[in-house]
Amino acid sequence: MSTEPPETTENTEPGTPGAATEDAGAAAAGAGEGPDAAEGTEATTGDGDTAAQLSEAEAELAAQRLERERIERRKAEKQGPVESGTKLSGTAADLLAAVRAVESGAKPVATVFSEPEPPRRPAPEPVRQPRPVASEAPAGPAPETVESVRRVLADGGAPESLAPQVAAALGEGAAGQLRADPWQLLRVAGVRTEQADGFARALLGAECGPDDERRGRAxxxxxxxxxxxxxxxxxxxxTLTAALAQRGVPDAEAAVQNTLAEGEALAFQDALDEPGAPASRGDDETDEDEARPVRVLVGLERYALAEESLADGLARLVNSAPKQDGSAEEWExxxxxxxxxxxxxxxxxxHGLVLHTGGQAARAEPAALLHAAHALGLRAWAATHSPVGRDSFSTLLDGPGVATVAGLLSGAEGPGRDSEGAFDLDLLVLLDAPQLDVETAALLTESLPDGARLVLAGDPAVLWSAGPGRVFADLLAARVCPQIASRLPDPGPLGELVSGIGVGELNQVEAPxxxxVIVPVRDAGEAVHRTVQLVADSVPRAIGIPAEETQVITPGHGGAAGTRALNAALKERLNPGPGRFGGFDPGDRVAYSPAPGRTVPGQVVKADAEGLHLSCAGEAVVVPQERVEQSVRHGWALTAHQAAGARWPAVVVVLPGDAAQTLNRPWVYTAFGRADRHLSVVHGVEQALPRAVAEIPAKPRTTRLAVLLGPLLPATG
Structure with a gap:
C-alpha cells in the first residue's frame, strides 16, 4: 500500500478544521446511528401510464396515501389494534418529510439521536426511460394562510421568513394552532427547542412555563x-424520559402519557426472554408473558404501521409455498x-423468502439465479436502489430485468402491476438490501403477489439504511428463512483491503x-488541496482514470473539508463559472434529490425559463427554478450514505482530522468499498482510522421488527 499520492506535487494550504458533520448534529443519551446526509423513500402508484403522467412528487404522495390505506385495512381486518394511542394527524407525516429534507442538507438541524456521522437515506432513483421530467412540488399553502402565520411569528419575535414552512407543516388553520400552542413551531425542521421556548414566552408571557403540558407533548x-x-x-x-428531562421537562413520564392520550404517539410492551433480548411480540395475554420482563417502547405511528405491515408481509412469504414454476428436477x-x-x-x-450475503463479486450469484429463473419461465426481476447500481448489475444479465426500487414501486420501470395491484412477477431479487428502511420494505412486501419469491441480497458490513430501521440486519438476526453466504471473495488489493476491514482489520496490502494510495495530510486545508490535485491531475495521469469517473467521499457536508468545501474547490478547478443559475453552470457535476431521501448523480446540461436541465443516469430531468436550491447540490464530493450502492472506477476518501470522532467500521467499509480500480485515502486522522476499524462497530438502533418476527420462528423451526 503506497503512502505517497501518484505523481503529486507538494503544497499545503493551511485551514481550520470545521465541524465534521453539520447535518448530523450532536449526539445525546441513547443515541443510535444517524443516517448520512442523503436520502430515500419510495412510492407506488397505479399503472405505468398513470405514473408517467404524474410528477414525481405527486406520485410519491399518492403512493404513500395508498399504502397507508392498505395497511389500515389490513389492521382493521385483523382486529388487533395497538393498545396505547391512536393515529397521528397527516401533519406529523409531513413534518418527518421536512426533517428528512433538513438532513439532506437543505437546512441544518441539531438532531438528538444521531451519531456524529451525517445522516440520511440511500437512494432509490427516478424512472429509467430518458425523458424530461417536470419535478413539480406539491401545491404550497394558500397565501392568506402564510400571511396570517407571518403575523403570529412577528408577534412572537420569530423570523417571518419561516411562515411558508410553518404553514406547510401545520396546514389549514396554522396561525390559530401556532397561537394556541407556540411549541408547534418545533414542527418546522431546523427549529431548536430553545428557540421554540423563546417564541412561546413571547406569545404567552406569564402563562408560559417548563411544565406546560403543550411543551411536554411537543x-x-x-x-x-x-x-x-x-x-x-x-x-x-x-431513553425518551431521560431526553425530556434533559430538556427541562419536570415530569417526563406525564409528558409521554399526555402525548399517548392525544394520539400523537403509540406505546408498545415487548416481552423479553432475558434483559435486553427481545423474544416475542408480548401481546399474548398469558400468565407466562405477564411474569416475563418487558420493555416499553414509544414510537410514531407511521413507523409502527410500517414495521407491522412489513412483518405481516414477510410472514406471508415465509409461511406460504412459492408458486411451482418448473419441477424439482428442473430446479436441481x-x-x-x-x-x-x-x-x-x-x-x-x-422458499418464499431467502437472504443472500456477500460482497461485490457475490452479485454474480443473484445474476445466476435470475438466469435460471428466466430459463424456467419465471417472471423474474432484480431491483437496485440507484440507477448506477441498476446499470452495473444489468451488465451481468443477457437482457432486461433490472429496475430501480423507485421505478419498480411507481410502475415506471419493471413488470408493472396486475389487476389486484401486485407486482406482475414471480421472483424479485433486491440488491443492496442493507439500504432498505422499514417503509420501503413494507411497500415492497405488500406489493408482492401470493406465491412470489423474494431474495434480499447484500453486504451486511455496509452502512445501514439512512431511513428508520435495520431491516436486513433484523432479518439475519431473526433466522426465519434460509441464509446463503457467498464464498466469492472480492478480487485484488482493493478486495483484500475491504475484506479485512469487514472483520475489523486494517491491513497493509500489496498494491503493485x-x-x-495513502496521502497523508496535516490539516483540513491541505486535505482539500490534495483532494483537488488527486482528482484533477494525479489520478488521471498516473492511473488513467479521468476526473469525471472519480468520486470523492467525505464524512459530512459541513466543516473545512466537508462536501460543501470540497465541491466548491473542485468546481473552481474542474468547471469554473459564475454559477449563473442558482450557483450552477453547464457541465457541473451534481447530486439531485428528486424527493426527500433520494440522491441521483447527474450533470447540468443547461438552464432556461423551464428550470435547470440535468442528465441523470441517461435521463433528462428538469428541475424548476424554485426547487433548485432545495434539491440540487454539486456532486463531485458525496457522503458515504449518498454513495452507498454505487461504485466508481476511482474513489478519493477524505479523512480530515476533525472527522476522527465520526468514523466507525461500517463507514470505512462502505467508503473504501466504492472503489472499483483505484482508492486514494487523504489521511489526516492518524490512529483514529485503525481504531475505528478495529473497535467501533455500528451503533445499535431501536427497532421492533425482530420482536414482530417472533411468531414466524415456530413455523420455520
Missing part, C-alpha cells in the same frame, strides 16, 4: 422525530450447472498497480 413528538431521523423506529421509555439441474450459485438457486426453489 418535545416528546420532536424527540421521536429526531430519533427516526437517526434510524430508530421507536425509543425505549427510559439449474442449480447443479450454476457453480457457486447452486445453494442460492436451491433455496429459492422451495497503485490500486491503493
Amino acid at each position: 418535545l416528546t413528538v420532536w424527540l421521536l422525530e429526531q430519533a427516526a431521523v437517526a434510524g430508530h423506529t421507536a425509543l425505549e421509555m427510559p 439441474r439449474a442449480a447443479t450447472s450454476a457453480g457457486s450459485a447452486a445453494d442460492l438457486i436451491r433455496a429459492a426453489a422451495t 498497480g497503485k490500486e491503493v
Whole structure:
C-alpha cells in the first residue's frame, strides 16, 4: 500500500478544521446511528401510464396515501389494534418529510439521536426511460394562510421568513394552532427547542412555563422525530424520559402519557426472554408473558404501521409455498450447472423468502439465479436502489430485468402491476438490501403477489439504511428463512483491503498497480488541496482514470473539508463559472434529490425559463427554478450514505482530522468499498482510522421488527 499520492506535487494550504458533520448534529443519551446526509423513500402508484403522467412528487404522495390505506385495512381486518394511542394527524407525516429534507442538507438541524456521522437515506432513483421530467412540488399553502402565520411569528419575535414552512407543516388553520400552542413551531425542521421556548414566552408571557403540558407533548413528538431521523423506529421509555428531562421537562413520564392520550404517539410492551433480548411480540395475554420482563417502547405511528405491515408481509412469504414454476428436477439441474450459485438457486426453489450475503463479486450469484429463473419461465426481476447500481448489475444479465426500487414501486420501470395491484412477477431479487428502511420494505412486501419469491441480497458490513430501521440486519438476526453466504471473495488489493476491514482489520496490502494510495495530510486545508490535485491531475495521469469517473467521499457536508468545501474547490478547478443559475453552470457535476431521501448523480446540461436541465443516469430531468436550491447540490464530493450502492472506477476518501470522532467500521467499509480500480485515502486522522476499524462497530438502533418476527420462528423451526 503506497503512502505517497501518484505523481503529486507538494503544497499545503493551511485551514481550520470545521465541524465534521453539520447535518448530523450532536449526539445525546441513547443515541443510535444517524443516517448520512442523503436520502430515500419510495412510492407506488397505479399503472405505468398513470405514473408517467404524474410528477414525481405527486406520485410519491399518492403512493404513500395508498399504502397507508392498505395497511389500515389490513389492521382493521385483523382486529388487533395497538393498545396505547391512536393515529397521528397527516401533519406529523409531513413534518418527518421536512426533517428528512433538513438532513439532506437543505437546512441544518441539531438532531438528538444521531451519531456524529451525517445522516440520511440511500437512494432509490427516478424512472429509467430518458425523458424530461417536470419535478413539480406539491401545491404550497394558500397565501392568506402564510400571511396570517407571518403575523403570529412577528408577534412572537420569530423570523417571518419561516411562515411558508410553518404553514406547510401545520396546514389549514396554522396561525390559530401556532397561537394556541407556540411549541408547534418545533414542527418546522431546523427549529431548536430553545428557540421554540423563546417564541412561546413571547406569545404567552406569564402563562408560559417548563411544565406546560403543550411543551411536554411537543418535545416528546420532536424527540421521536429526531430519533427516526437517526434510524430508530421507536425509543425505549427510559431513553425518551431521560431526553425530556434533559430538556427541562419536570415530569417526563406525564409528558409521554399526555402525548399517548392525544394520539400523537403509540406505546408498545415487548416481552423479553432475558434483559435486553427481545423474544416475542408480548401481546399474548398469558400468565407466562405477564411474569416475563418487558420493555416499553414509544414510537410514531407511521413507523409502527410500517414495521407491522412489513412483518405481516414477510410472514406471508415465509409461511406460504412459492408458486411451482418448473419441477424439482428442473430446479436441481439449474442449480447443479450454476457453480457457486447452486445453494442460492436451491433455496429459492422451495422458499418464499431467502437472504443472500456477500460482497461485490457475490452479485454474480443473484445474476445466476435470475438466469435460471428466466430459463424456467419465471417472471423474474432484480431491483437496485440507484440507477448506477441498476446499470452495473444489468451488465451481468443477457437482457432486461433490472429496475430501480423507485421505478419498480411507481410502475415506471419493471413488470408493472396486475389487476389486484401486485407486482406482475414471480421472483424479485433486491440488491443492496442493507439500504432498505422499514417503509420501503413494507411497500415492497405488500406489493408482492401470493406465491412470489423474494431474495434480499447484500453486504451486511455496509452502512445501514439512512431511513428508520435495520431491516436486513433484523432479518439475519431473526433466522426465519434460509441464509446463503457467498464464498466469492472480492478480487485484488482493493478486495483484500475491504475484506479485512469487514472483520475489523486494517491491513497493509500489496498494491503493485497503485490500486491503493495513502496521502497523508496535516490539516483540513491541505486535505482539500490534495483532494483537488488527486482528482484533477494525479489520478488521471498516473492511473488513467479521468476526473469525471472519480468520486470523492467525505464524512459530512459541513466543516473545512466537508462536501460543501470540497465541491466548491473542485468546481473552481474542474468547471469554473459564475454559477449563473442558482450557483450552477453547464457541465457541473451534481447530486439531485428528486424527493426527500433520494440522491441521483447527474450533470447540468443547461438552464432556461423551464428550470435547470440535468442528465441523470441517461435521463433528462428538469428541475424548476424554485426547487433548485432545495434539491440540487454539486456532486463531485458525496457522503458515504449518498454513495452507498454505487461504485466508481476511482474513489478519493477524505479523512480530515476533525472527522476522527465520526468514523466507525461500517463507514470505512462502505467508503473504501466504492472503489472499483483505484482508492486514494487523504489521511489526516492518524490512529483514529485503525481504531475505528478495529473497535467501533455500528451503533445499535431501536427497532421492533425482530420482536414482530417472533411468531414466524415456530413455523420455520
